Amino acid sequence: MHIPTHLMLSWVVGHRLHVRRDRRLVAWAGVASDLDGLSILAGMEAYGRWHHVLTHGLLAGVLISLACAYWAKERVQVWWLALGAFHLHLICDLLGSGIDWPIQYLWPFSSTFYHTPYGWELDAWQNWLAAVTLLLICGHLAIRSGHSVAETLLPAEADSAVVAALRHRFASPSSTPVVRPGVDIS
Numbered sequence: 567m568h569i570p571t572h573l574m575l576s577w578v579v580g581h582r583l584h585v586r587r588d589r590r591l592v593a594w595a596g597v598a599s600d601l602d603g604l605s606i607l608a609g610m611e612a613y614g615r616w617h618h619v620l621t622h623g624l625l626a627g628v629l630i631s632l633a634c635a636y637w638a639k640e641r642v643q644v645w646w647l648a649l650g651a652f653h654l655h656l657i658c659d660l661l662g663s664g665i666d667w668p669i670q671y672l673w674p675f676s677s678t679f680y681h682t683p684y685g686w687e688l689d690a691w692q693n694w695l696a697a698v699t700l701l702l703i704c705g706h707l708a709i710r711s712g713h714s715v716a717e718t719l720l721p722a723e724a725d726s727a728v729v730a731a732l733r734h735r736f737a738s739p740s741s742t743p744v745v746r747p748g749v750d751i752s
Contacts, residue, residue, distance in 0.1 A: 567661075567688070567693050567696065567697075568693065569597060571658070571696055571700060572596055572597050572655050573718060575596060575658065575696075575700055576654065577589065577592075577593040577715040578707065580592025580644075580651065581713070582711075583640060583647070584640070585640065586713065586717060588638045591638055591648060592634065592644060592648050593715070594718065595631060595649075596654060598652065599621045599622050601621045605620070618663070618667060618668065618670070622656055622659065622670070623670060623673045625673070625674070627656075630652055631646075631649040634648040656671070661686065662688065662690070664687050665683065665686070705736065708732050709732050709733050712726075713725055713729065714729050
């Protein structure tokens, strides 16, 4: 799957958290496994060998989730949600990155490759359908919750502007909930 799709899916996983920072941590935990894609800087051979290996396994998932929990306000919740978002990324990669691209889930403890014969290529219609569906879900959740997936990249004020624009364009005045006072958006 594509990185923006991973980001939207991971944001959906954590969108109910009250603290903005915690939602962002969970969202980025679901993208962090693609850090091993930086192996492309060492050439295509290194990328082919190390992408889906270095940070696409259980050890990386636990470490990334622990790091997210360390910086979170609601540490236990963020740890579990970050670990879940991380593993959703792996499932999506197994299905939507190409049939011939496995992961080494237990690396560095085991060199066993895991794959599925039920996957599809990166540019397949299934990945595009997932991206469009998640875009619609994220828009719906933004209208209802008062924060959007844009908060993963933008300051709080810009996210508020995105939500206001979505509400103005797509929400009826009676369906827009009132944001609860006292909710921490830091």
